Amino acid sequence: MLLNTFSTGGETEGFVLSCLSLAIVFTLVNIVTSSRTWLVAHSPISFLKRRARAWLFLFQGPKIIEEEFNKAGPGKPFHIDVPENRYVVVSSWKHIKEIDSAPDHVLSLQAAAKQLLQPKHTMSSFNWMDKRGAEGIPLIRTLRVMLTNHLPEVLPQIRRSMSALMDNEIDSAPKLEDGKTMTPKLYHIIIKAIAHSNALAFFGEDLAKNGKFMKAAMTFIEQTLLIAEILRLLPQFLSEPIGKFLSNKLNSSSVIFDTLLPVAAERVDEYARAKLGQKVPEHKDCMQWIMESAPRNSPWTAERIVYELIALWFGSVHITSTTVCFAIHDLCLHPEYVEPLRKEIEATGWETFEKSGGKCFPLLDSFMKESARITPVESVSTRRMALEPFKLSDGTAVNPGEWIVTAARGMAMDSSVFSKPTDFQGFRFADPAVVAKIDSRPSFSAGDKSSDFTSISDWQLWGTGRCACPGRFYATAVMKAMLGLLIAKYDMQLTDPGAARYFAWRTFIYPFPGTKISLTARE
Template sequence: MDMLELPVLQLPALSPLTVNAASSVFGFLSIFLCYKALVARQLPSPWGLLQLILRPLTRRYKAWAYLFWGPEIIQKAFDEAGGKPFELFAPDNRYVYVSDPQQIKELDHAPDTVLSLQAASKQMLQPMYTMHGFNWFNTRGTEGVGFIRALRTLLTNNLPKILPDLTCIIRTRFQELHAEHPVINGKKQSDVYHMTVKLVVLSNAVSFFGKDLAKDEQFMVSALAYIEETLICAEIVRLLPSFLSPIVGNIIARRLKSHAVIFNRLLPIAQERCLERDAAKLGQKVPQHADCIQWIMETSPKNAPWTPQRVVHELMAIWFGSVHAVSTTVTFAIHDLCLHPEYVEPLRAECEAQYGDFERTGTGLPLLDSFIKESARLTPVESQSTRRSALKPFTLKDGTHVNVGDWFCTPVRAIMTNPIDYPEANTFSGFRFANPELVKSLENGHGSFDILQEKPTKLTDVDMKFHVWGTGRMACPGRFYASAVMKVILGQVILNYDCKLVNPKARRLFTWRSTILPNPSTKIVFTPIRGESEAINV
């Protein structure tokens, strides 16, 4: 696992004008604080005065430092807290982290009108500016929660119909992307993160909207750009003073085109589906569709069906979450295949024997499942999970308090590397979560692997020790689909290529706030284990 190191800052020489200005500010603060102390008849000592001056400056520095070194700051605070809640500040927020299972349950049981995942997501993504004016409510369920059934049940149940075609599409597209990459020092070098994002965008387009829309080049280009544009735009708006956010947000929204292209391309389809819905209610015969557009529409509230615009807005929000999380997780898993080649042989044997069953059921491949879960444990997309924004003041049973606008959350990365719950917590053990009997059986020809967890668990499981999908009743409803797509992409890599990092010692990741992202410049050599025209079809 890479250790995140704090860079040494090289500060430029200060001009006399800058020094004079800083001295003036410092002097003004000193005079002001002395005046306040005199009024209160409590004149501090020189050291006390210095502390009064530096305290707010130190707090602001720490808040801005959180943007650059969030995961390390969270880990340090978690270690010092000893299992108790702790608070951290970002420039725009106060975060209160809890890791005790009982306190996490308190968060889960709190009413949505008090602690809101919706409000936290709204602050993170700024959908008014990034999702074509989508202004969702702060309280979950105000407009219905049918999308949960659409993702958790309908999309999951449809996996056996999706996966066979998706496998062929991903295998072919991987070959096309690989063929485009440059040959350096006699070997093709692939920008693995960009490659993976394109594969996930294609997977989601096929699964959510069907093959026809996936062939629309303009839509696909915008769908790819939309992820990065959303992240950048939302972050700029979050860091601005509140009076500037609407002005700058609207300017950025007008200049970024991807969200408008996606909205305008999906809207006519949603309008047609809504007309068909109304016609069906009158007893007319209408075409049958099996895609996310249809499922989102059908699971909207019966007494107040969503408009076509509302359906498209929901699809845009789902699209962002699915592409961002899946592509990052798959990229880090490919890194781990390169760093731990001893796992390739048993994983390849499993895929050759069982991939067909996985396609037909949407489940299975337990060794690959464990490998992805272990990769996600050590390099999760987020170091912060279970986000709840306080719509009203709220106090835990131990007295921990948040005011309106503060967030409760869990330090997911720190929890998942806690040696109390995970033996050899900072060591990559790809089959950690597989059935111990299955791992023992690999000794007959596939090497020996340590058994560190006696109880097998799945990638899609949600519990108090693994928060990748969130916790409790708010856990991600699309995790079964996401897990299947991860297995499709990684399965095609394992079945058809040997992979090697061009520079194993180079930094593979970077952080922003609590997010951990792959370094886009990381390159991998994918070597076909047979001619690419003979890629295995299991």
């Protein structure tokens, strides 16, 4: 199934499948040989059951986490075995605070991300350090401060080009007999539009318009997922040669690297000339801000800047596209919300939305939050790998190499925080006075406390504390722009609302790319 989404040639697919099979066989051998001591102490049956469940986790991760979460009870940590590791899963805010307080050399997000993405083989040999430290500040500052503060300037161009791209793709999709209802491959269009928007914000207009670069940049996301998954399942001694082979064969990251490098080199040169008082072009994008945020006493090379951008690219396109895709499904499943959302968008206008840096549209904000609460792309959040032994205040231990994560999906269903948690209440996070102004239907007035989509205090979508997603203000603004454009222009329907819309892989859920949504242009 996963392979259907990959645009590799047949020969490569065959090779990749062989690697996956190899990965599974070697990991099984590895488990059996490395677990002799455990087997002596426990019954072989219970050992096999545990390992089978660890492998089942690949396909049923969210379900297994939910079962263990319910078994453990509210706020109690529990363990999950996965093929290559063990996770400690927590769900109390007290424990989450303890994770956030642990220093980087004890619990590290960067080390967990490194295992997840295998950057050495997926990102042109970019070998991350296990802990980020001061090296990470330029990227975080770029996103959290510079990009967020410049949203009023960058959003108009992003919205206009996103609108043109979507119109173009949707208009050229097959039409139903009525001649005005289109049935495009919407997920594909969403990825393309988010990728284009991110390219504008990260690298500037020229690269966003470069077709070859953009094609490689989108393929890179799929290839990263695939290579990283194969390498995570392989034993150590095989991951190096197979990683090298795969990164040569599936080489979209080199296309990106080779395209970005001369552009970054030019920026570095311009920056040096500007310091000498020469007049140079002005750029407002992340490439520029990362360079300008690097330490003055040891400025970053063009290569270093490009590596940061490549890592950022993967992390930003995939999760944003998936989250917005499920919000579109929810608009189709709960059509009663479309009219009030339309009224809000039309009454506010794009100019006000953009001037606010994407903060406007409180009803849409609440709808998006409810959608991501009920159908979170990620079942866990706040991933940290233990680099040194770590203990929670209740005595739960995390050994070096193991991960500690939060039960994001389970916490989002906590009835002590969210009333009737399994009900979809699109305006549950909006101020009732704002809801009443737009629509007085009683079904819309029920709500928990109002809370923004970007908030990090009542849910785990964006992670925790000092590591919480620094791109969340940008991501939220872009998702609102995309949803707003679709709501304003089209009536949308899931062709088969009862059909399965997603599948699970580890802790993620992925939308089926073939899910059909029909779009009818409004009169």
